[in-house]
Structures are given as C-alpha cells and as structure tokens.
Amino acid sequence: MAPDTQADTRAQGARAQGAQVDVIVIGAGPAGENVAGRCADAGLAVTIVERELVGGECSYWGCIPSKTLIRPGEVLAAARRVPGAAAAVTGALDPAAVFTRRDRLVGGFSDDSQVPWLTDKGVTLVRGTGRLTGRPRHVEVTAADGDRRVLIASRAVVVATGSRATVPPIPGLAEADPWDNRSATAARSVPRRLVVLGGGAVGAELAQAFRRLGSAEVTLVEGSPRLLAREEEFAGEQVRAAFEADGITVRLGTRAVEVRRSRPDSATPRGPVTVTLADAAGPDARGDDARGDDAGGEAVVADEILVAVGRTPATGDLGLAAVGLPPGKFIEVDDRLLAVGVDGGWLYAVGDVCGRALLTHMGKYQARIVADVITGRRDAAGEPARDVADGLAIPRVTFTDPQVSAVGLTERAAREAGLAVRAVSVATGGVAGASVRGEGITGTSKIVVDESRRVLVGATFTGPDTQEMVHAATIAIVAAVPVERLWHAVPSFPTVSEVWLRLLEEYGL
Amino acid sequence: MAPDTQADTRAQGARAQGAQVDVIVIGAGPAGENVAGRCADAGLAVTIVERELVGGECSYWGCIPSKTLIRPGEVLAAARRVPGAAAAVTGALDPAAVFTRRDRLVGGFSDDSQVPWLTDKGVTLVRGTGRLTGRPRHVEVTAADGDRRVLIASRAVVVATGSRATVPPIPGLAEADPWDNRSATAARSVPRRLVVLGGGAVGAELAQAFRRLGSAEVTLVEGSPRLLAREEEFAGEQVRAAFEADGITVRLGTRAVEVRRSRPDSATPRGPVTVTLADAAGPDARGDDARGDDAGGEAVVADEILVAVGRTPATGDLGLAAVGLPPGKFIEVDDRLLAVGVDGGWLYAVGDVCGRALLTHMGKYQARIVADVITGRRDAAGEPARDVADGLAIPRVTFTDPQVSAVGLTERAAREAGLAVRAVSVATGGVAGASVRGEGITGTSKIVVDESRRVLVGATFTGPDTQEMVHAATIAIVAAVPVERLWHAVPSFPTVSEVWLRLLEEYGL
Known part of the structure; x- marks a missing residue:
C-alpha cells in the first residue's frame, strides 16, 4: 500500500468530527512518534496530536541541540590531550559556526523533515492541543485557531506529552x-x-x-x-x-x-x-x-x-482530573504502561510524562513496549510485551567532559534496595587504551555485583568519551550474565573497554 | 609476605644451575607476563625467560607505538568533522611531538618500568634465550654473554615467544x-x-x-x-x-x-x-x-x-624439534593450551606463537586460562579452566579511520561454518548519536544471528571511534543472549550504540 494514499485516506477520516481511529497518541516527541509508528507498522489506524513540533523537546530543545553545543569543545579538548595534535589546535572555537550547525540539526526549528516519517507510515497528524474529555477513549483537540474536534479511539489513548523545565519558587526568578x-x-x-x-x-x-x-x-x-x-x-x-x-x-x-x-x-x-x-x-x-x-x-x-x-510533567491542559488522575503529577503506570487508576484499560502513558525515567531512550523503549501491548504482539517465546528495562537497567550518559556513563543501580542504591552487593572500581585512565588516547585521562570504572546471583546490577564509567562503554554493561545486566561468563568476554587491546578485565580481576576472577 | 623478600629468595634459587621452579615461561611479552603473574599470584614459584624486553612486541613495537602514531591524526580528523571546532584546527600536526610521545609511551625502549610488575609478584626474571632441551620440563637459557644454564620446572613450561613480521621471498626485498x-x-x-x-x-x-x-x-x-x-x-x-x-x-x-x-x-x-x-x-x-x-x-x-x-611464529631458537614438534610452525594447542603432540602434559603455548589469534588481548586471555589450568583453579561453578573465547568470540579493532571493530564470525565465515544465519546491517552514521559527533560520519553496523538459537555469532561496527562498541557484542555472543532479551538492553540516546536498536528493529523485533 502506498503510504501517501493511506495517509490521505486516514487524514480525511480523522478530519471528520468524532472520527474513530484505533489509537490516539497525544504528543509527537520521540516517545509518541514511536508509539504511533510501531502501531501503524502493525496495521492500526493511528492519529497523533501535537501542539508544537513533531520530534518534540529532544529534537529541538533537548538532546540534539545540547549535544551539538557540547561536541566542539569536547573534541578540541580531546585533541589538546594528544601531543602532536595539540600543536594543530592553534585557533579558537567558532561559536557562530556551532550555532549554525545547531540550527541545521534542529531543522531550523521546523518539523518539515520529521513529519514524513509519520505520514509515510500512514499515521495521521493532527496539530493542536489534546485533552482527555473524561469519556473513555475520547480526546478533544483544540487547534491554534481555536477550532475544536473530538477524536475517539477504538483501542487506546497514549499520553506522551513529555515534561518542561521546573521553575522553582525563588523570589524574582x-x-x-x-x-x-x-x-x-x-x-x-x-x-x-x-x-x-x-x-x-x-x-x-x-x-x-x-x-x-x-x-x-x-x-x-x-x-x-x-x-x-x-x-x-x-x-x-x-x-x-x-x-x-x-x-x-x-x-x-x-x-x-x-x-x-x-x-x-x-x-x-x-x-x-x-x-x-x-x-x-x-x-x-x-x-x-x-x-x-x-x-x-x-x-x-x-x-x-x-x-x-528538574522537570515538571507537561500535563497542564491534558484534563487528567477528568479521568480521575491528579493534575500536575506524573502519570503512574504499570509494566504495560497502563495508567494506574483509570478504569477500562484504555489510557497509557509513555516518556517523561509517566515519570519512570526522564530520558529520551527510555521513552522510546516504553513506546515500543506499549505499541506491542496495544497490538497484542508476543515475542518468539510467546511472551506478551512488558516494560522490563525500567526496573532493571536504565542507562544514562551525562555528556560532560569527563562523561558520566552509567546503567542500573549505584552501589548506594543497590544497598538501599536491600541487595547484598560487592562493588569494585578501577581507574579508567589506568588501561593502555586510555594512555594512547591522550594525556591525563582520568575517571573511574565501577561495577556493582549482586553477590547472591553473581551478576551485575549496576555499572558506571567516567572519563572522556565513555559514552559507548555503557551498552556492554546494559547487556550484562539485562541478560543477567554471571561474572564467570563475563570473564570469557575479552576486551580488545588497546581499547578503554579493557577496564572490564581489570574490574573482573579486581573482583577476584 | 613481602614481595621483595620473596623475589630475592626465589631469585637466589633460580640462579643456581639446574634450579627447580614450578613454572618456566619463555617470553615476557603480554601473554608470558600474564602467565607468570597469575601463577605467582596463586603461590607458584615462577621463572620467566626474556631475550629482549619485558613487555614484548606489543609494548615497544606493536599496539602501543602504532596507536600512539595513529591517535593524533585520528583526533584531528574528528575535530575537523565538527563545524566550530574545525575552525580551531588552524595549525599542523607536529610529528616530532608525536615521536617524543611515542618514545615516552614505549619507555625509551627500556623495560625498567615493566620489570617491577613481575618482580613485585615474586617472579624471577632470567635474561636470555630459552630453548627446550628435549628433556621434559627442561629449559636451557643462553644469556647474551654466552653463559648457559638449565632450568627445570616441576609443573609446566609455557612458551610465549610471540611472532615476527614475515618477509616474503620477493626478489630484492x-x-x-x-x-x-x-x-x-x-x-x-x-x-x-x-x-x-x-x-x-x-x-x-x-x-x-x-x-x-x-x-x-x-x-x-x-x-x-x-x-x-x-x-x-x-x-x-x-x-x-x-x-x-x-x-x-x-x-x-x-x-x-x-x-x-x-x-x-x-x-x-x-x-x-x-x-x-x-x-x-x-x-x-x-x-x-x-x-x-x-x-x-x-x-x-x-x-x-x-x-x-603476515606474521611468522618466533620459534627459531626454541628447540621445537627436540620435543617432537615441527620447527618454524605455530604450536598447535588444545583448549587447555597444552601443546598437541608432546607427551607428559607439561608444555603449553600461549599468545601469537600458538597461532590461535594473533592479538595481544587473546594472548593475555590464553595466559589467564593457562595459569588457571596449571594451578588447577576452578570457577565458582566448579568448572576447570578452558579456552572458550578463541572458538567463540575473538574481538579485534583495526585502528584506521574509519575504525573496523568486529567480533566473532563474519556472515561469510558463519555460512562457511554451516550455520543458518541471518545478517542485518544499518548505517553507523544513521543514528542521531553519530550526527551530533560530526559531519559525514560513515560506516556500517552489522550483526550476524544464528537463526537456530536466535543469538549473535558475529558483529562488525565500522565508522570513526567504534572501538568501544564491540565489547557489547562480545558479551552478547559469549553469553549467548537471545535477541529477544537484547531488545530490553536499551542504548542510551544520543550515543552511537543506538545502532543496536536499529539493528534489532531491522531484524524484525
């Protein structure tokens, strides 16, 4: 089926007052987009409601522009740590060029380049502010010109409205x-x-x-x-x-x-x-x-x-009270991302607004899970979809220099959770792979091992450019790989990942 | 026990003609050093024989200096890919500074900084060329001044003499x-x-x-x-x-x-x-x-x-013929690193000379295994040590730009091995994490999945700075993590590791 034809057909349908679709998604940030796209890929008729830009906070005012502002300073600092390369860094960073690049990476604050991803999948985009009316599966959309319409979902409504910066009540702020x-x-x-x-x-x-x-x-x-x-x-x-x-x-x-x-x-x-x-x-x-x-x-x-x-859930105009939820709060969800406290099993929340983990990648993960929940998809083992990662292994990278790349529990959090853990640490800069990358590389690599199962429950890697090191730990935690098996996963020399060897040696293997 | 006292005692013993120790290691490169260190940590009396420099090819003429020569050009290329940072790279790379740094990282071609790692563990270092005499567990060492002595090991002799560059018979070369x-x-x-x-x-x-x-x-x-x-x-x-x-x-x-x-x-x-x-x-x-x-x-x-x-095993003066092994060939070993064809179970080989995988990290891995074999160490599950990784997941990074970071089987090798595999690929530069790191990032990420078990058997990541991405795949392969479980290992946004998500989506999850 040609996506354009399908999109046109669905768009026509949705424009009618009270048009019915399978799934309505409120909010077209990364989480909402992924719910919509994955449901559409599974053959459902999906309408997504967005009051600002398709792509959301992350694409225009979050991860993408912030990392674009960070990267030039980071890569120059990396060059300055390398004798011979440092000699070539004789000029100054050019902020104007950085801002120009930022403008390009955020699409000039237009979503023209992001909308086709949705429409090509047959998702109907409705511009406006979505509000829960109180009737099950009903969403009222108010357009910028004040025009209102009501959409009705046959299966589910998914809230993915995200969050906004908290402005604390400091006098004068x-x-x-x-x-x-x-x-x-x-x-x-x-x-x-x-x-x-x-x-x-x-x-x-x-x-x-x-x-x-x-x-x-x-x-x-x-x-x-x-x-x-x-x-x-x-x-x-x-x-x-x-x-x-x-x-x-x-x-x-x-x-x-x-x-x-x-x-x-x-x-x-x-x-x-x-x-x-x-x-x-x-x-x-x-x-x-x-x-x-x-x-x-x-x-x-x-x-x-x-x-x-901090962040405040973007639920101001959402009508949470109409469905019996406390306004201004994150929407509590279960492992199917179903809103707790709403009868009928039709209201889901994903991304920042559900408060589980305010990270783009976790929102996208929740989006994939909720789409599979809604479409009834099961995995190869016949298991229905549920959110496994949020309770187990949330990775996060702070893109400072040094970077802080972590997943799962800190040692303190693990102990507070009642786990009998043993943690070991080594210097990230202590391996040959770090020495060759530059002078004065600092940082710490640490794993937290649940002693009862001899599996990792947390890991942290600090140092320059540790961002790609965390996924190995995420896999180790999610797959509950015993440390005895990790011992046979050999890190390549001379990469910084050799901290894995030092950590397991330190642990006693 | 104070390491110095222990070292002195052992050193005195080893200097006597025919002195007996538990283990003799021939060759003090990364593989030999690790055999010696780990055996000594377990309480064995170890003598290591080295005719050149403690630290071996890798430390002075291999990985360390080569990566030191590569890194400045690599990091400047990375900076030039980032508008705003590129503006600061107005000077030229300074080769003299690079060579000076190389000299420092190779310790001025002296092993003064590497010897204490061995001696602190109580390992006796004997400088000279080791040769198998033909009598079980006997090693004759010829010093630079022609002085000869015979060492006898009570338990094992481990050959770790490495390899040297092959000079092909091209006329005039x-x-x-x-x-x-x-x-x-x-x-x-x-x-x-x-x-x-x-x-x-x-x-x-x-x-x-x-x-x-x-x-x-x-x-x-x-x-x-x-x-x-x-x-x-x-x-x-x-x-x-x-x-x-x-x-x-x-x-x-x-x-x-x-x-x-x-x-x-x-x-x-x-x-x-x-x-x-x-x-x-x-x-x-x-x-x-x-x-x-x-x-x-x-x-x-x-x-x-x-x-x-290519590489030729460094076995020229080793006396392989005296123990019945073909001279000039890699020493074939079994999964305990025991030389095949030598009676009595006393001769082991690790590192390049065993020909399994001519990579520093695999030599070091084999070293850890062989030390555990010799000392009889078992893991927490009671399993004796054996070389698992060489047959399963050999990681390797080629430090070109783009880097080629791979582990396990290529698609072709998997098919040639008779596996029913399905491979999927995505563009490394196609994820947001690559876009923010620089312009024009190319490369391919590919996984090879054994369809009968739905586990990875190989992965390759090409692109700038993919070196730390391969360890995640190594863990996935070594732990035989089903793709359905990898689905819950969420890559952090915006890292380049998000190719994992795209790969699994492409695979059909």
Whole structure:
C-alpha cells in the first residue's frame, strides 16, 4: 500500500468530527512518534496530536541541540590531550559556526523533515492541543485557531506529552525570564557571564558547553553536596574537578534565594541578573523579610541565568482530573504502561510524562513496549510485551567532559534496595587504551555485583568519551550474565573497554 | 609476605644451575607476563625467560607505538568533522611531538618500568634465550654473554615467544632492508614517500598513520581484491574509500614482484626504493627471467618500504624439534593450551606463537586460562579452566579511520561454518548519536544471528571511534543472549550504540 494514499485516506477520516481511529497518541516527541509508528507498522489506524513540533523537546530543545553545543569543545579538548595534535589546535572555537550547525540539526526549528516519517507510515497528524474529555477513549483537540474536534479511539489513548523545565519558587526568578533548556539550547550568542541553577545532567552539560563556547564566567549552583547527585559519588566529584580546571565556578550545598534582573545596558541587552545565594551557614534560618539587597549570602552577577533544577510533567491542559488522575503529577503506570487508576484499560502513558525515567531512550523503549501491548504482539517465546528495562537497567550518559556513563543501580542504591552487593572500581585512565588516547585521562570504572546471583546490577564509567562503554554493561545486566561468563568476554587491546578485565580481576576472577 | 623478600629468595634459587621452579615461561611479552603473574599470584614459584624486553612486541613495537602514531591524526580528523571546532584546527600536526610521545609511551625502549610488575609478584626474571632441551620440563637459557644454564620446572613450561613480521621471498626485498612493524613504529622521521606491502590491519593502520603524519605519497599494495580481507567486505571497501580520500594510493589485487634499493642520496639517506608491481593482467604468467628494470608492471618509487604481509611464529631458537614438534610452525594447542603432540602434559603455548589469534588481548586471555589450568583453579561453578573465547568470540579493532571493530564470525565465515544465519546491517552514521559527533560520519553496523538459537555469532561496527562498541557484542555472543532479551538492553540516546536498536528493529523485533 502506498503510504501517501493511506495517509490521505486516514487524514480525511480523522478530519471528520468524532472520527474513530484505533489509537490516539497525544504528543509527537520521540516517545509518541514511536508509539504511533510501531502501531501503524502493525496495521492500526493511528492519529497523533501535537501542539508544537513533531520530534518534540529532544529534537529541538533537548538532546540534539545540547549535544551539538557540547561536541566542539569536547573534541578540541580531546585533541589538546594528544601531543602532536595539540600543536594543530592553534585557533579558537567558532561559536557562530556551532550555532549554525545547531540550527541545521534542529531543522531550523521546523518539523518539515520529521513529519514524513509519520505520514509515510500512514499515521495521521493532527496539530493542536489534546485533552482527555473524561469519556473513555475520547480526546478533544483544540487547534491554534481555536477550532475544536473530538477524536475517539477504538483501542487506546497514549499520553506522551513529555515534561518542561521546573521553575522553582525563588523570589524574582520567574520575573527574570530565565533561560531554561529551551532558551539555552536555542541561544544565538554566548553570554559573557552565565549562572546556572542546578547541577544535574542538564545544568552540568550546559554550564560546560557555554564555558567552552566562550563564556568568561560561569557559575554553577547546586543545593546538594555534589554534582550529579544520583550517580556514584566519584562522578560528581570528578566532574566538579574538571569544571574547576575549565574555569567554571562550582557552588555546592547552597541555593539561590533571590534573583533580580536589572535594566538592560549596552553590554547586556536583556539586563544583568543578580543571584543571591543562601550563605553556607544556614540558608533556611533566614526569614522572608530578609530578602532584598541585603538578603545576606553572596551575590553572583551574570548576563544570563539558566534554570535546570528538574522537570515538571507537561500535563497542564491534558484534563487528567477528568479521568480521575491528579493534575500536575506524573502519570503512574504499570509494566504495560497502563495508567494506574483509570478504569477500562484504555489510557497509557509513555516518556517523561509517566515519570519512570526522564530520558529520551527510555521513552522510546516504553513506546515500543506499549505499541506491542496495544497490538497484542508476543515475542518468539510467546511472551506478551512488558516494560522490563525500567526496573532493571536504565542507562544514562551525562555528556560532560569527563562523561558520566552509567546503567542500573549505584552501589548506594543497590544497598538501599536491600541487595547484598560487592562493588569494585578501577581507574579508567589506568588501561593502555586510555594512555594512547591522550594525556591525563582520568575517571573511574565501577561495577556493582549482586553477590547472591553473581551478576551485575549496576555499572558506571567516567572519563572522556565513555559514552559507548555503557551498552556492554546494559547487556550484562539485562541478560543477567554471571561474572564467570563475563570473564570469557575479552576486551580488545588497546581499547578503554579493557577496564572490564581489570574490574573482573579486581573482583577476584 | 613481602614481595621483595620473596623475589630475592626465589631469585637466589633460580640462579643456581639446574634450579627447580614450578613454572618456566619463555617470553615476557603480554601473554608470558600474564602467565607468570597469575601463577605467582596463586603461590607458584615462577621463572620467566626474556631475550629482549619485558613487555614484548606489543609494548615497544606493536599496539602501543602504532596507536600512539595513529591517535593524533585520528583526533584531528574528528575535530575537523565538527563545524566550530574545525575552525580551531588552524595549525599542523607536529610529528616530532608525536615521536617524543611515542618514545615516552614505549619507555625509551627500556623495560625498567615493566620489570617491577613481575618482580613485585615474586617472579624471577632470567635474561636470555630459552630453548627446550628435549628433556621434559627442561629449559636451557643462553644469556647474551654466552653463559648457559638449565632450568627445570616441576609443573609446566609455557612458551610465549610471540611472532615476527614475515618477509616474503620477493626478489630484492630482504636486501632492501625493509621496514617491518618494528622499524616503522620506531621511526624517527616521516618518509616523504612510503610504500606499504600488505593491506591487513598492520599495513592499513601504518599507511594511514604515516600519511597523516605527513608522508606526501603513500602507496598501499595488497594482493587480495580488498583491504582487511578477513573482515566483512564493506569494511575493506570503506577503509579503501577513506584512504583514497586521505590521498593514499591503494593498489588492490596486485603484488610486488621485485624490490630494489638504490644508493643513498641527499633526500633519501637510506636510498630510494623501487617496487615493481605485477601488472594487473597476469602477474603469475611472468617468468623469473623477466625480473629487472623491465620486469613489466608499474614501478613505484618510495623513500621507504614497509612489509606487513603476515606474521611468522618466533620459534627459531626454541628447540621445537627436540620435543617432537615441527620447527618454524605455530604450536598447535588444545583448549587447555597444552601443546598437541608432546607427551607428559607439561608444555603449553600461549599468545601469537600458538597461532590461535594473533592479538595481544587473546594472548593475555590464553595466559589467564593457562595459569588457571596449571594451578588447577576452578570457577565458582566448579568448572576447570578452558579456552572458550578463541572458538567463540575473538574481538579485534583495526585502528584506521574509519575504525573496523568486529567480533566473532563474519556472515561469510558463519555460512562457511554451516550455520543458518541471518545478517542485518544499518548505517553507523544513521543514528542521531553519530550526527551530533560530526559531519559525514560513515560506516556500517552489522550483526550476524544464528537463526537456530536466535543469538549473535558475529558483529562488525565500522565508522570513526567504534572501538568501544564491540565489547557489547562480545558479551552478547559469549553469553549467548537471545535477541529477544537484547531488545530490553536499551542504548542510551544520543550515543552511537543506538545502532543496536536499529539493528534489532531491522531484524524484525
């Protein structure tokens, strides 16, 4: 069947008020797109509702532009670590060329190049904001011009509306119109002075990216005692050390208590921002009336402020209350991605909005699972689809330099989960494969082994360019490969993956 | 026990004529070192015999210096693929700095930094050439000064003498004193014109390394119809295309029929070399008497010639005939690394000399296995040690740009082995993770699946910096993870490892 013909036919159908399709997907980010595409591949009639751009946060304001801003500084740092190559890096990074490339990789903030992937599969795209009406399998779509229509799914509705940056209730912050991941990744110039609130992956990555793009002063503020607080402790410590070596000021264990943006001046078109930090002694002891110029703690003045302290589910217009779910919360789902608390088994949620793991790849994974749940697909062993990975092996890479590439549980999390684990670590830079790649390669590689089963439950690899090393650990965890068997998986010499050999030797094999 | 005390004691013992130890290892390259170290860790008295440098071919004239020569060109090529970073690469690679770094990484061709690893473990190092006398477990060692002594092992003798470059019987080649891997990796200057015989891993890597270090003319001559003939066909094709784009002349399906080095001149201190190639029409039709200036085929004139057409086992002085083994051949071993055809179960061979897989990491793996065989160590399941990996999953990375990173069987080899396989391929550059790393990223990722068991038996990843991607496939093959389970091993976005997702989708999951 010609995809265009099919798409046209379905499009005609969906445009009728109350048109019925098999599956309605709300949100055409990576998760929603994959639900729609996989259901359509299985022969279902699918309509996808998108109020912004097909491709979603990741494609335009997330992973793609952020990694595009990071990569030039990263590869130049790699070259500078290699004598002989360092001699060739005599010029300066060109931020304008980086922004131009970013614009191209985000398709000029147009989804023209992404829509055909859906329509070629016969998926009907409806532009507008989707809302659950309260009637089972009903979705009301409001277009930009205010036009409303109701779509009815015969099988399922899948919510994939994603998340947006949380703006914490810090006095003056919202009024200062801060950068979030969207404005930062869409930047057209490099602020001379940048303050970043939040030392998780987004804040850390963008702090270093802008420093390397040319920001003279970057201050990163994190309330926890360390960066990347959910990773192994050494990860945050190593990133902090690298950031300070890069000239970034890292302020840990403190938080912004007030933000004020002043009038624009010639150097700062949007006006400089003053961020007052809680003093180290006791930020919470300070009364509300102490705010203002004399709020107490140190003040950081910057040309721009980026807020990256967490994510809020994008459920504002979704009508969750109409189906009995708490508004403003992540949608709790079971291992079939079925929303818990909604009768009738028709409402699913995938991606950031389900709160399981706010990572593009996990959203896409959930999307594949939910499509198989909806279509009733079983695997070669006859097993129905269910979400295995979220409870077992969530990989994540923080694209700082050094990178932090991890999967599964940290040692602490494993112990807190009651597992009898033994963890071993080696220096990532200690293998010959690291030595030949450059000078001064640091980092740590660590595995966490469940002693009762002698299988990995977690692994972390820090160091430059460890991003491709984590998939081996993901497979080892997901397949529950005993360490005795991993012993026969020989890492190639001289690759950095030889840390696997050192780790297993350290473990006692 | 203090290692130094132990070492001193053992050293005293071994110096006596006919001193008895548990294990004698002949050859202190990576394989021999690891046999010795692991046996010593298990409490055995070990003597290791080395006639050159502790650390062996790999450390001084193999992997380490070759990758050190390759890395600067590789990382600069990576930077040039990234707009914004490319702008900073305005200078030229500095070969002198590269050679200085090479000298440091090979320890100035001294093993002073490698010996303590052995002695700290209590291993006795005896410098000299080891020879099997014919009496079981007897090894005669001849020192550089001609002094001879006989060592007797109570348990085992392990041969780990490695291999050396094969110099094929091409008229004039030996007389031309060609470069081999040793002289090439130890180079102190970059020849203006270089001709390389052999398009396997060594020849291909060094051809590109010298081109990027500044050789104006590099000609690579390979008798097969493609480079890297044992890898998937696309690998050699992609490397050829990249080489030609780098300005390397690649001559496939032909061979050198004569080599002649002329008198030195001011530009070429060792004298220019003229290499006559068989003409494409029929090299073997030409008679011996046709050699000489008018030998027929095209002549390539270069300042240096590198021969890299294969390896010969380093068994010349080993006395193989005395124990009933054919001299000049690789030593055939069983899965305990025991030499086949030698009675009494006392002679083992590991590393290149056993001919199983001429790769440092496989030699080291065999070393660990043989040490466990000799010490009788069993794993947690009570299984005795045996060489599993050599027959199942040999990983190898060719450090060209693009890299060729592979493990297990090629599709062709799997079919020739009688397996019912299905192979699927995707473009390495087709995933978002490749797009953000640079422009014009090419390459292919391919898995070979044994359909009867639905497990991987081979995988190949070509493209820039795919070196760390192969270990995931090695684990999948060694652990026989069904593709249905690999489906739940989610690759992190945006890493290049997302080719795993595309491959499994292409496979039909």
